[in-house]
Amino acid sequence: MEYVPNEPNAAKLINSLRNTGYTSYAAIEDIIDNSIDADAKTIRVFVEHKNNELRVIIADDGIGMDEEVLDQALRLGSLTDREEMSDLGKYGMGLCTASISMARRLEVLTREKGGQLYYGAQDLDDVVSKNKFIKIQREANRTDENLFEGKIGAHGTVVVLSKVDRLSDSNVAQFATKLTRDLGRIYRKFIEAGVKFYVNEKKVEMSDPLWLNDKKTQIYSDEEYDLPRSITGGRKESIRVKIALLPEMSDALMKELKINIPSQGFYILRNNREIADGLSLGVFIKHGDFNRLRIELSFSASLDNEMGVRFSKDGVDPNQGITDLLKQELGGQIASIRKIVKRTQQADSSSSVDHSDSEAVIAKKAKLLIVPEAEIEKRSPRKNTSEKRTRKDGDDSITRTPHKTQLSPKGMGARFETESRGREGVLYECAQEGKVIVIRWNSDHPFYDQIVFPNKSSKGIISGLDYLIFALASAELKVTNDDNVELLGNVKSIMSSNLRALLS
Ligand SMILES: Nc1ncnc2c1ncn2[C@@H]1O[C@H](COP(=O)(O)OP(=O)(O)O)[C@@H](O)[C@H]1O
Ligand SMILES: [Mg+2]
Structure with a gap:
């Protein structure tokens, strides 16, 4: 059989790849995942609005890339080594697809410890006008070096997204505020382990939806559940589920802290990185009684298929086997928690003042x-x-x-x-x-x-x-x-x- 090349239509393909379902928050987080995988200890995000131009920069002090890895990184479907049990990357598509979802130009500056600084760029407008997947890759010049050193220092990677035309919030300051808050929660396990995050030079504080550091939080249970081999194709796999009931507090405080229906329920961690929050997963029906219920479900990337991890890593859709297991193991516990909540509510109203x-x-x-x-x-x-x-x-x-x-x-x-x-x-x-x-x-x-x-x-x-x-x-x-x-x-x-x- 004789095969002939069957190149995709680059202009069409790259434009449709802008719509793979990333919000700009999820896109930035996917780029940050690469920094974590590169063992970065400091990650700095800049959302800059200057001279009517919007730029988003993600800089890390990780291991950086050599020429070949950079060459792969700028391709759709890069061929690089990944560690399934710990890496946050997956398809080898993140960097390119996340970038173009929000920006028309992606530039990468990267240097390994003691190595050469390299520059690579992909511009959507060039790909469209030439109708070919093309990029720039060269040794860095003086200007690149200044930018690199200004943002991160000796080694690591600086990703510059320019010609940003699809930011999820037209109010840039508001965008940065929400991003800061989300990063503190999404990367809480890494922050806890010492990784430092900054957004526009402001330190990101860790935020734990389970309030585990608050003495008044009740840890209802913390268990590892083995999955039946029938749902994992014979592999030995487990998930960890931690159920917490946040402390009692006034309605006003609950409102201020947004302890409400959207924030109740499951928080999903994949390789320690949160990929979804406030879900019911069909295990319970959302209700005001559950506002203080927070459940952390952790799994490793080897369960991506069973957990139905989305390409953009901001959502899950577990298969029936997993939801059945969760219903069976957690249903009774959630019902008991509701009883506890109801009892305290009744106690509150019976102790009201009689006028x-x-x-x-x-x-x-x-x-x-x-x-x-x-x-x-x-x-x-x-x-x-x-x-x-x-x-x-x-x-x-x-x-x-x-x-x-x-x-x-x-x-x-x-x-x-x-x-x-x-x-x-x-x-x-x-x-x-x-x-x-x-x-x-x-x-x-x-x-x-x-x-x-x-x-x-x-x-x-x-x-x-x-x-x-x-x-x-x-x-x-x-x-x-x-x-x-x-x-x-x-x-x-x-x-x-x-x-x-x-x-x-
Ligand atoms: N910040 C970074 N530091 C070091 N290497 C990086 C960085 N970003 C990307 N890379 C390299 O580029 C590759 C491709 O990244 P990406 O397209 O996000 O796919 P994936 O994360 O699924 O591997 C990574 O596997 C890694 O080798
Ligand atoms: Mg990635």
């Missing part, structure tokens, strides 16, 4: 009180549930504890609730809802936390405090108008702040 006595007295004495006129037309429809409403993800409302209000014969009433507005929030908010003055104590304010709540069993003290807040709130509602609303807001915030200072 019904104060409400009854206010209703009874309504005629003697100077209160604002009822604003029936402004009444907002509200559900009268006696249970805590739990926040849905993305819903900005605040967890409240509403209950039935007592009305006087004249129909005027007060209702006390608590809500979580953060430690820095005002002590209370008030509103008139129809004939009812609703007062919402801020359960995070130190005055509530240290004075009101601890006295919940002394009815006299609670009533006294409720009356004080009711008197302030009704006065506020009575005199508020468009002209003084801001002034009154200031008074309340200074009052809350002084009280906070006195109790801190």
Whole structure:
């Protein structure tokens, strides 16, 4: 049989290779993986926006490349040695495909210890105009040397992505901030082992989604599970699963730290590098009850096929055998964790402060009180549930504890609730809802936390405090108008702040 060459159409191919599913975050991380594989101890990322030109630079102090390796590295499908159990690379496509997914030009400067500095470049526009896979490779010149030494020093590799036309966020500063945060989590095991990362000269701090360094985190289990040989083609393989329940905390703090539905669930580590976060993997159904549940699943790259690792290394799609195993081994544990969470939630609401006595007295004495006129037309429809409403993800409302209000014969009433507005929030908010003055104590304010709540069993003290807040709130509602609303807001915030200072 006689074969003839069958070259791909370079211009078409390179343009479609821009769409292999990388976000710019995943692309940069894939390039960083090469630095880790090259034993770098320091990795510096620069996202530079100068003279209307956007450049992304990834510099490492790893082993660098000689001429032949650089020649391979700039090819689609490079032939280089890889170590399956530890290397983060895989297909020999990462450098080129990751680069062109976000930038039209890739330049590489690289030097082995004591070696020569080499320069290589691939420009998408040249490939398209010549319709051929072409590149530049030569010994570096003075300008290259200055750039190399400015970015990293003696040996290593500097990857320069220029003509960046597809950054995942048009706001460069915002992009750098998210990248910094993601790197701290994705490479946490390497940071822990001493590798240093910088983004625009700012050190990347390690961030552990399992909060393992927090004494209040409960490690629910930490086990190695052998996979049945029927799903691994006869190989002996295992995965490690660590289940953690983050400490209890206020709703406001959970919100601030984004401990929510998207962040709950599985964090997947491949050869110690995170490739996916916040997944349910079909093992449980995401729900607010699981916000504090974090599961780290680690595997080695020898399981890439079974785990369904994506080309861009930012996602997994495990096969049925693996999800079945996870359901069987973890299903019961996750159900028990839900019970623990529910129990603490119930304990929280049963230990809430009872304001019904104060409400009854206010209703009874309504005629003697100077209160604002009822604003029936402004009444907002509200559900009268006696249970805590739990926040849905993305819903900005605040967890409240509403209950039935007592009305006087004249129909005027007060209702006390608590809500979580953060430690820095005002002590209370008030509103008139129809004939009812609703007062919402801020359960995070130190005055509530240290004075009101601890006295919940002394009815006299609670009533006294409720009356004080009711008197302030009704006065506020009575005199508020468009002209003084801001002034009154200031008074309340200074009052809350002084009280906070006195109790801190
Ligand atoms: N920063 C780097 N330092 C040293 N060698 C590198 C670096 N980046 C790429 N290489 C070399 O280029 C090869 C190709 O990289 P890449 O295209 O990402 O594929 P892979 O990582 O799957 O091997 C690597 O195997 C490595 O030999
Ligand atoms: Mg790679």
